[in-house]
Amino acid sequence: MSDTLGVARPRLDAPEKVTGATRFAADGYVHGLLHARPVLATEPHARIRGFDTDATLAVPGVVAVLSAADLPLAGTGTDRTSEPLAREEVVFAGQPVALVVAETEAAAEDGAELLVVDYEPLEAVVDVEAAMEPGAALARTVEDSDDEGGDLESVHGQVDKGQEDDAGEQLSGNVLDRVTREQGDVAAAFAASDAVVEATFRTPWVYQAYIEPQVCTAWLEPSGTLVVSTSTQGSFVTRRELARAFDLPLDRVRVIAEPLGGAFGGKFALVEPLAVGAALALQRPVRLVLTRSEDFAATNPASAQVTHLKVAARADGTLTAIEARMIVDRGTNAGWGVEGATSLLVAGPYRWQAHDLRGYGVQTNRFTFGAYRAPGAPTAAFALESLLDELARELDLDPIELRLKNAVVEGDVGVSGNPFPTIGAVEVLERLREHPLWAQRNSLPDGEAVGMAAGHWPGAMEPASAVCRVDADGTMTVVTSVADMSGVNSGFAVIAAAAFGLPPEQVRVVTADTASAPYAGASGGSKVTYTVGPAVIRAAEAAREKLLAAAAQELEIAPGDLEVVDGVVRAVGAPDRSMTVQEVASKALRFGGRYEPIEGHGGSAQTSGAPSVAAHLSHVRVDRQTGEVTVLRHVIAQDVGRALNPALVEGQMRGGAVQGIGWALFEQLDHDEDGRLLTGSFLDYAIPTAERVPEIDTLIVEVPAPDGPFGAKGIGEAPVVGAPAAVANAVARAAGTRLYELPMTPPRVWQALRS
Amino acid sequence: MPDTVTLLVNGEERSLEVEGRTLLVHALRDGLGLTGAHIGCDTSQCGACTVLLDGRAVKSCTVLAHQAEGRDVTTIEGLAPDGELHPIQRAFVEHHGLQCGFCTPGVILTAADLLSRGGSPSDEEIRHALRGNLCRCTGYQGIVESIRAVGAAS
Numbered sequence: 052m053s054d055t056l057g058v059a060r061p062r063l064d065a066p067e068k069v070t071g072a073t074r075f076a077a078d079g080y081v082h083g084l085l086h087a088r089p090v091l092a093t094e095p096h097a098r099i100r101g102f103d104t105d106a107t108l109a110v111p112g113v114v115a116v117l118s119a120a121d122l123p124l125a126g127t128g129t130d131r132t133s134e135p136l137a138r139e140e141v142v143f144a145g146q147p148v149a150l151v152v153a154e155t156e157a158a159a160e161d162g163a164e165l166l167v168v169d170y171e172p173l174e175a176v177v178d179v180e181a182a183m184e185p186g187a188a189l190a191r192t193v194e195d196s197d198d199e200g201g202d203l204e205s206v207h208g209q210v211d212k213g214q215e216d217d218a219g220e221q222l223s224g225n226v227l228d229r230v231t232r233e234q235g236d237v238a239a240a241f242a243a244s245d246a247v248v249e250a251t252f253r254t255p256w257v258y259q260a261y262i263e264p265q266v267c268t269a270w271l272e273p274s275g276t277l278v279v280s281t282s283t284q285g286s287f288v289t290r291r292e293l294a295r296a297f298d299l300p301l302d303r304v305r306v307i308a309e310p311l312g313g314a315f316g317g318k319f320a321l322v323e324p325l326a327v328g329a330a331l332a333l334q335r336p337v338r339l340v341l342t343r344s345e346d347f348a349a350t351n352p353a354s355a356q357v358t359h360l361k362v363a364a365r366a367d368g369t370l371t372a373i374e375a376r377m378i379v380d381r382g383t384n385a386g387w388g389v390e391g392a393t394s395l396l397v398a399g400p401y402r403w404q405a406h407d408l409r410g411y412g413v414q415t416n417r418f419t420f421g422a423y424r425a426p427g428a429p430t431a432a433f434a435l436e437s438l439l440d441e442l443a444r445e446l447d448l449d450p451i452e453l454r455l456k457n458a459v460v461e462g463d464v465g466v467s468g469n470p471f472p473t474i475g476a477v478e479v480l481e482r483l484r485e486h487p488l489w490a491q492r493n494s495l496p497d498g499e500a501v502g503m504a505a506g507h508w509p510g511a512m513e514p515a516s517a518v519c520r521v522d523a524d525g526t527m528t529v530v531t532s533v534a535d536m537s538g539v540n541s542g543f544a545v546i547a548a549a550a551f552g553l554p555p556e557q558v559r560v561v562t563a564d565t566a567s568a569p570y571a572g573a574s575g576g577s578k579v580t581y582t583v584g585p586a587v588i589r590a591a592e593a594a595r596e597k598l599l600a601a602a603a604q605e606l607e608i609a610p611g612d613l614e615v616v617d618g619v620v621r622a623v624g625a626p627d628r629s630m631t632v633q634e635v636a637s638k639a640l641r642f643g644g645r646y647e648p649i650e651g652h653g654g655s656a657q658t659s660g661a662p663s664v665a666a667h668l669s670h671v672r673v674d675r676q677t678g679e680v681t682v683l684r685h686v687i688a689q690d691v692g693r694a695l696n697p698a699l700v701e702g703q704m705r706g707g708a709v710q711g712i713g714w715a716l717f718e719q720l721d722h723d724e725d726g727r728l729l730t731g732s733f734l735d736y737a738i739p740t741a742e743r744v745p746e747i748d749t750l751i752v753e754v755p756a757p758d759g760p761f762g763a764k765g766i767g768e769a770p771v772v773g774a775p776a777a778v779a780n781a782v783a784r785a786a787g788t789r790l791y792e793l794p795m796t797p798p799r800v801w802q803a804l805r806s
Numbered sequence: 807m808p809d810t811v812t813l814l815v816n817g818e819e820r821s822l823e824v825e826g827r828t829l830l831v832h833a834l835r836d837g838l839g840l841t842g843a844h845i846g847c848d849t850s851q852c853g854a855c856t857v858l859l860d861g862r863a864v865k866s867c868t869v870l871a872h873q874a875e876g877r878d879v880t881t882i883e884g885l886a887p888d889g890e891l892h893p894i895q896r897a898f899v900e901h902h903g904l905q906c907g908f909c910t911p912g913v914i915l916t917a918a919d920l921l922s923r924g925g926s927p928s929d930e931e932i933r934h935a936l937r938g939n940l941c942r943c944t945g946y947q948g949i950v951e952s953i954r955a956v957g958a959a960s
């Protein structure tokens with residue numbers, strides 16, 4: 052076992068991915084396939100008067116033009132699953148209003164270009180702060196009479212929602228949700244502090260930018276079963292959402308989660324209702340592959356946020372009070388928003404004596420908010436960690452020491468009102484402090500600086516199960532329903548190998564579809580390894596019991612006196628009395644065999660969380676002439692509980708850090724004042740390229756999670772959280788002036804340098 | 807009007823019916839079933855569709871199928887025709903040069919072009935060569951390490 056866990060190994064799927072053998076969701080051949088092209092609204096807010104379909108239908112190969120009324124939808128809800136095409140009211144520019152379905156992709160494209168949509172424009176709500184004012188125009192005029200779409204919230208994380216605020220604040224009907232957390236006398240705590248700092252921070256809409264655009268293929272089997280082959284983070288949640296939207300029995304919907312070409316929170320039942328609706332309406336297989344432009348315009352990026360934050364400390368660096376008012380632009384998402392998460396996470400992994408934290412979820416005519424890696428957290432950390440650096444500066448304290456002095460440990464009560472479980476905040480900060488870059492920070496050339504920041508993600512939980520099956524050749528197959536977003540399957544292989552006693556090379560992992568897979572929740576919230584991992588352990592142990600029972604009879608040794616090592620069952624203390632796993636399995640798996648198949652099922656229902664903390668050092672250079680910021684070097688330290696496969700863990704840490712650098716410097720979905728998208732392609736929306744990011748040093752810290760599989764935690768989200776703030780703190784030092792808005796583009800930095 | 811184009815794909819002569827406007831990437835994917843060339847954008851930015859055309863990396867979404875008439879096309883499926891992994895592919899497996907794998911075929915073929923020019927490229931040269939290949943998962947470091955390892959071994 053010791054040489055199974057903690058060893059850097061290639062991903063299980065690497066060989067087929069480097070040879071082009073992997074079939075992604077757009078790749079499979081389907082007989083008689085039709086191709087759909089969405090027509091996207093050009094107006095941000097309008098009523099649809101009608102369509103002129105003549106020219107479209109005249110295109111050879113076009114089979115149908117479908118509008119909302121043509122899809123066999125069950126309800127009248129306004130969530131994107133219930134209303135995949137705008138019914139009467141368009142609520143953002145980019146919203147799908149019709150589908151053109153054709154025999155070829157080219158015909159569908161030609162047909163879509165010719166479709167004429169007649170709009171009656173309505174006042175667009177674009178400014179999220181103005182939208183909150185009493186009397187503001189409403190971003191949606193049709194009431195949602197049937198909104199059950201809130202279930203998707205639960206897949207992203209366990210963040211409690213705080214108390215409802217009924218303080219009598221006058222707000223418009225665009226404010227869909229208010230969250231308040233208060234404790235202690237905040238005013239008195241500020242008054243008694245030695246340093247108080249406050250500022251307003253802004254972050255834009257940010258796009259997940261998975262390189263595989265959203266895609267789904269749907270067809271009806273002759274039996275009547277609807278088959279959905281899709282790029283999704285969750286097969287069971289997609290099945291439930293589709294069954295709800297189209298009023299189908301669960302067992303008539305079979306969802307196949309194909310290999311994911313990236314997702315980062317954005318792939319949940321968004322395009323599936325379109326493909327399914329068309330397939331049901333036309334009774335033919337339909338594929339919808341979004342173009343990149345459509346994916347930019349029509350999907351569900353991370354919310355823009357405005358954060359007013361005020362924090363204080365005593366002269367010795369003890370944090371006293373925190374007050375936040377956080378405005379979250381939900382766009383058109385009436386079902387859920389991150390105001391609860393972000394107003395919780397803004398307190399960071401630190402102790403406070405008093406807090407007053409408010410979150411507002413506001414609807415506007417921009418996109419539909421969706422999850423993006425650690426939803427609500429990078430923005431919260433950007434605000435908090437910027438001000439912690441300001442406090443350190445005012446009090447003349449070392450920024451890491453300030454944070455260490457206040458870092459939570461197990462048992463400290465957070466602003467959620469609950470005690471923190473095991474958490475590695477102190478260990479991560481101490482490890483980061485040892486990195487040579489921190490010592491070098493005071494001897495850098497002019498225009499360069501090192502900044503630091505921390506961030507955390509609470510993790511999430513959902514019951515899960517797994518099956519382990521040993522075949523007659525002695526290899527094991529682990530079966531789950533998990534969509535492998537981040538390499539979790541490769542983690543399951545070493546978990547199963549360690550728990551059973553096989554070399555990891557003899558374990559494969561398959562993602563089964565909803566017709567046959569054991570249940571697990573969607574991949575999101577950094578919960579897969581933490582919740583499905585223990586199920587895999589129990590399934591492997593159950594299979595091992597079958598193995599030992601059979602081997603005990605064969606070897607005439609009690610099961611308790613047997614051990615399984617490297618694929619061999621042997622007597623403890625007498626290793627030459629042994630059989631291979633393959634020998635035992637082949638005796639079980641044959642006609643007339645006398646032993647039960649070597650198979651096990653395991654489940655888990657975690658009830659304790661396992662937050663992960665990551666802290667960053669970012670070394671930047673600011674060009675005073677152009678305002679351009681270059682990240683020269685970046686370090687991330689993260690508590691991962693236990694690194695089951697350090698190579699994959701480092702991959703998550705690096706990928707997260709670089710996405711955080713994207714938040715910091717490059718990425719923003721910009722609208723014009725009328726609500727039309729200005730940055731709707733990779734030409735205008737810059738994600739980090741190889742030339743624009745540095746090497747990322749990784750420091751793995753292991754503070755085992757008591758209930759995690761071999762101590763492991765979910766680690767996918769924490770690495771992005773503090774990265775933008777670390778870059779911002781570095782820029783503040785290098786430029787001698789702080790920026791309060793992301794991304795820190797050259798024009799903004801140039802402006803700041805001159806003001 | 808569809809008409810026939812003949813390409814030398816992964817060492818084999820292949821003829822297929824295409825329209826005048828058909829892009830090479832669609833001819834490969836839809837016409838020949840070579841789905842290792844991925845489509846990640848519609849503005850020639852992402853590089854997921856990269857193939858080798860007469861040995862040089864090109865984005866196959868920027869080339870008409872007709873323009874490739876009679877020319878030598880290597881896709882990811884043809885990089886190692888004998889079933890073994892090509893040294894670059896092996897390096898990507900061993901040095902963790904991929905996560906989701908969607909960018910990977912394009913990245914590997916870009917690397918194949920770079921490395922075919924000889925020598926052992928510096929990290930800076932590698933990163934420069936990759937400027938037209940977007941990867942959202944890895945932060946690029948595993949990719950650079952994989953390519954560096956092949957360069958150093960040659």
Ligand code: FES
Pocket residue numbers: 844845846847848849850851852853854855856865866867868
């Ligand atoms: S699909 Fe060719 S560059 Fe993106």
Ligand code: FES
Pocket residue numbers: 262312313904905906907908909910940941942943944
């Ligand atoms: S590995 Fe996912 S885009 Fe590169």
